[in-house]
Amino acid sequence: MARIIAGVGTSHTPAIGAAVDNGKTAEPYWAPLFKGYEPAKKWMADVKPDVVIMVYNDHVNAFDFKIIPTFAIGCADEYTIADEGWGPRPVPPVKAIPNSPRTSCSRWCSTSSTSPSSTRCRSTTA
Amino acid sequence: MNRKPQPYDDIPARPCSTPSARAGLSPQQFLYSLMSAANRKEFLAGEHAYLMTFPMSEDQRQAVMKRDWNTLLELGGVSYALAKLAFTDEHSYQYMAAEMTGMTQQEYMDMMIGGGRSVEGWRSRKERGEA
Numbered sequence: 250m251a252r253i254i255a256g257v258g259t260s261h262t263p264a265i266g267a268a269v270d271n272g273k274t275a276e277p278y279w280a281p282l283f284k285g286y287e288p289a290k291k292w293m294a295d296v297k298p299d300v301v302i303m304v305y306n307d308h309v310n311a312f313d314f315k316i317i318p319t320f321a322i323g324c325a326d327e328y329t330i331a332d333e334g335w336g337p338r339p340v341p342p343v344k345a346i347p348n349s350p351r352t353s354c355s356r357w358c359s360t361s362s363t364s365p366s367s368t369r370c371r372s373t374t375a
Numbered sequence: 376m377n378r379k380p381q382p383y384d385d386i387p388a389r390p391c392s393t394p395s396a397r398a399g400l401s402p403q404q405f406l407y408s409l410m411s412a413a414n415r416k417e418f419l420a421g422e423h424a425y426l427m428t429f430p431m432s433e434d435q436r437q438a439v440m441k442r443d444w445n446t447l448l449e450l451g452g453v454s455y456a457l458a459k460l461a462f463t464d465e466h467s468y469q470y471m472a473a474e475m476t477g478m479t480q481q482e483y484m485d486m487m488i489g490g491g492r493s494v495e496g497w498r499s500r501k502e503r504g505e506a
Contacts, residue, residue, distance in 0.1 A: 263458060263468045278484055308455045310410070314396070314403040332410045334462025 254296060257289055261306060266338055300346070308333070385499040387449075399451025401431040405439070406456035415463045444475045 259265075265282070268274055274283040310331035312318070327344050330337040381392065405426060408414045418425040426436040438446040439460065447457055454471075461471040473483035486492065497503040 267467060278488060306455075309403065309407060309453065309459070313407040314400055314453075314456070332412070334409050334415070334459040335465070336412065 251300070254298060255292075257293070259286070259289075263308065263333060267335075270338055385501055387500055387503065387505075391453075395451050397451070399453060399456075401429050402435050402439070402447065402450065402452050403456045405429045405431060406452070406459045409459040409463050418463065442474075444471055448475070 260282075268276075268279045268283075273279050307321075310333060312321075323343075325345070327342050329342045330340055378394065383392070408429075409418065422440050423436060426439060431439075432450070435447070435450050435452075437443075438450060438452075442460070442464070444452075444457060448454070454475075458468050458471060461468060467480075469483060470480050473480040476483060478486065
C-alpha cells in the first residue's frame with residue numbers, strides 16, 4: 250500500500266517555463282517566484298518520493314476543444330513535449346515508470362503516444 | 376436559441392459557457408493548428424487564406440489578423456489558445472496579457488511586481504457602463 254506523503258501545488262502560467270528556458274529566473278521580476286520554490290525543492294530532495302502523480306491543466310495542448318474531459322489519465326509509455334507555438338521546450342519527454350503495474354486503462358489505451366502537435370486539426374463543424 | 380440569462384453573462388470577455396464554447400470552437404481549432412512549425416509558417420505567409428480553411432466568422436478572421444485580443448475573447452477565443460497566436464508572433468504571454476489590459480508590457484510587469492491588479496475598477500459590463 251502506497252503512503253501519500255504530500256500534495257504540492259504551484260502557479261502554472263506558460264511564462265514560468267519560458268523564464269527557465271531563457272535564463273531569466275534571477276531577474277528582479279522573476280526572482281521572488283523562483284525563490285518561493287526553493288523550500289519545496291529542498292523538501293522534495295530530502296524525502297525523495299518514489300512516485301509523483303502530476304495533475305496539470307492541459308492548456309489546449311492535448312485536447313483541442315472538440316473534447317474537453319474534466320479529468321483524463323495518461324497511460325502511454327511516453328508523452329512528448331508539446332509545441333505551444335515557439336517549439337517544444339528543451340525538457341525531456343515524460344516517460345512512464347518502466348515495468349510499473351499499469352492502470353487498467355492500459356488495456357484499451359495505445360502503448361505509445363505522440364503529441365498531437367504535428368497533426369493539423371481542422372474542424373468541419375460550422 | 377432560448378437560453379436563460381446567466382449572472383455571469385455580465386462579465387466581459389465571455390466566461391466559459393455554452394454559447395461562448397460554440398462560438399469559439401472554430402477559432403480554437405485554428406489556434407490549435409499553430410502547434411506545428413509548418414502551419415505557423417503557412418499562416419504567416421498568407422493569414423487570410425489560411426484562416427479561410429477554418430469555418431470561422433469573418434469577424435473572427437479580422438480580429439485574428441488585427442491581433443485584437445479582446446475582440447477575440449468576446450468572439451469565443453480562450454486565452455490559453457490565443458497564447459499560441461502570440462507565440463507565433465514571437466511574443467510572450469505577458470505581452471498579450473498587457474495588450475489585453477491596455478498597458479505596456481513594462482506597466483503590466485510593474486503592476487504584477489506591485490502586488491497584482493487593483494480591486495478598484497470595473498468588474499462587469501454594467502460597471503463599465505455597457506449594460
